[in-house]
Amino acid sequence: MSIDVELARSITPGTRHVNHLNNAGASLATRPVLDAMAAYFQREATIGGYEAEAEMQAEHDAVYDSVATMIGAHRDEIALVESATAGWNAAFTSIRFRPGDRILTGRSEYVSNALNLLLAAERDGVEIGVIPDDEHGQISIDALRDAIDERTRLIALTHVPTSGGLVNPAAAVGRVAREAGVLYLLDACQSVGQRVIDVDELGCDMLCATGRKFLRAPRGTGFLYVRQTVLDSLQPLLLDSRSANWTGPTTYEMEAGARRFEEFESSRATRIGLGVAVDAALALGLDAIAARTTALGADLRAMLRAVPGVEVHDKGDDRCAIVTFSVAGTAARDVQRALAERSINTSVTGPHFSQFDFPQRGLGLLVRASPHYYNTDDELAQLVDVVSGLGRKPTA
Numbered sequence: 001m002s003i004d005v006e007l008a009r010s011i012t013p014g015t016r017h018v019n020h021l022n023n024a025g026a027s028l029a030t031r032p033v034l035d036a037m038a039a040y041f042q043r044e045a046t047i048g049g050y051e052a053e054a055e056m057q058a059e060h061d062a063v064y065d066s067v068a069t070m071i072g073a074h075r076d077e078i079a080l081v082e083s084a085t086a087g088w089n090a091a092f093t094s095i096r097f098r099p100g101d102r103i104l105t106g107r108s109e110y111v112s113n114a115l116n117l118l119l120a121a122e123r124d125g126v127e128i129g130v131i132p133d134d135e136h137g138q139i140s141i142d143a144l145r146d147a148i149d150e151r152t153r154l155i156a157l158t159h160v161p162t163s164g165g166l167v168n169p170a171a172a173v174g175r176v177a178r179e180a181g182v183l184y185l186l187d188a189c190q191s192v193g194q195r196v197i198d199v200d201e202l203g204c205d206m207l208c209a210t211g212r213k214f215l216r217a218p219r220g221t222g223f224l225y226v227r228q229t230v231l232d233s234l235q236p237l238l239l240d241s242r243s244a245n246w247t248g249p250t251t252y253e254m255e256a257g258a259r260r261f262e263e264f265e266s267s268r269a270t271r272i273g274l275g276v277a278v279d280a281a282l283a284l285g286l287d288a289i290a291a292r293t294t295a296l297g298a299d300l301r302a303m304l305r306a307v308p309g310v311e312v313h314d315k316g317d318d319r320c321a322i323v324t325f326s327v328a329g330t331a332a333r334d335v336q337r338a339l340a341e342r343s344i345n346t347s348v349t350g351p352h353f354s355q356f357d358f359p360q361r362g363l364g365l366l367v368r369a370s371p372h373y374y375n376t377d378d379e380l381a382q383l384v385d386v387v388s389g390l391g392r393k394p395t396a
């Protein structure tokens, strides 16, 4: 099944205004997502927030099923949270580290995760090991296997980094984690929605993702998956009336499933929007989305490589729809600005997001373009045209 791009664009109002190649930042929402949220807000305003929640309980509950279906999990293994970071933090802080424990990670670990690894090293005395890349620029499975010892408590990996098109071999990492009996936390923030994600195939124990990127859900949405078999070995750092029941003056019972990682207060409307976005991705077909996004990323890389002075910086054997590049003689922010003047949305990434990686590769700021399935070849060509013009001298 292939994607009907015209149809996808017709239900995406933003495509009439911008050439949006910043889907790794936040994707353009669809009309059905907007309508579902608007209807929910309307009910809240009309009958009251708690009353609207009671009325729409079934729709809200169905979001867990949608997310679980998308990643091959059970609904009780899903916690709905506000961001990938909130999910990652909830999972990470539920592990009781002891001084001397080791955490292994990759060179592409996301900034916020890496900051918390550094904090844990300082506060709890854990040791952080950054596994080198293999010859393709992705995490080396051999080096990971060699690095694991009896002190290793956690493997924390970012599937698709914020700063490039790499897709780390997360399933191979999962096999190593299982062989060694080490917990495995996968940050799938940038792969969910553009790649097929199956938690059993990946072998991860915990996985976090955001709604706003390739899932095309609203900002302020995300989820955390926690495998049933590890749930009881994890203890949330903090509880509230959603994650636990206060059963007596000195007693409480934690929620049985992953909802022990949730908080009571959240935007129900945006969660409904998340559910609509996930259902839309499932209806289009995750395979079809993956095929189209991967192809658009490869096409854009090839088109940019053909422009004199342009260097493409994505690494890895498997590359997705995130394309990072530099233009000789033009700073990344100036490239982004020139594109924005033509209503072409991109973003800029750099060492501040990727200190385990960019300094080693001698990289500064790069332009990041990230098409989604609703983008067209013509839109890619528009970007390449502007970039080509940057190197050209004005004619007299």
Ligand SMILES: Cc1ncc(COP(=O)(O)O)c(C=O)c1O
Pocket (backbone or CB within 6 Å): 082, 083, 084, 085, 086, 110, 112, 158, 160, 161, 162, 187, 189, 190, 209, 210, 211, 222
């Ligand atoms: C790889 C990765 N992980 C996590 C995040 C954080 O996501 P959120 O802002 O939803 O917490 C990002 C955001 O750019 C990311 O690229």
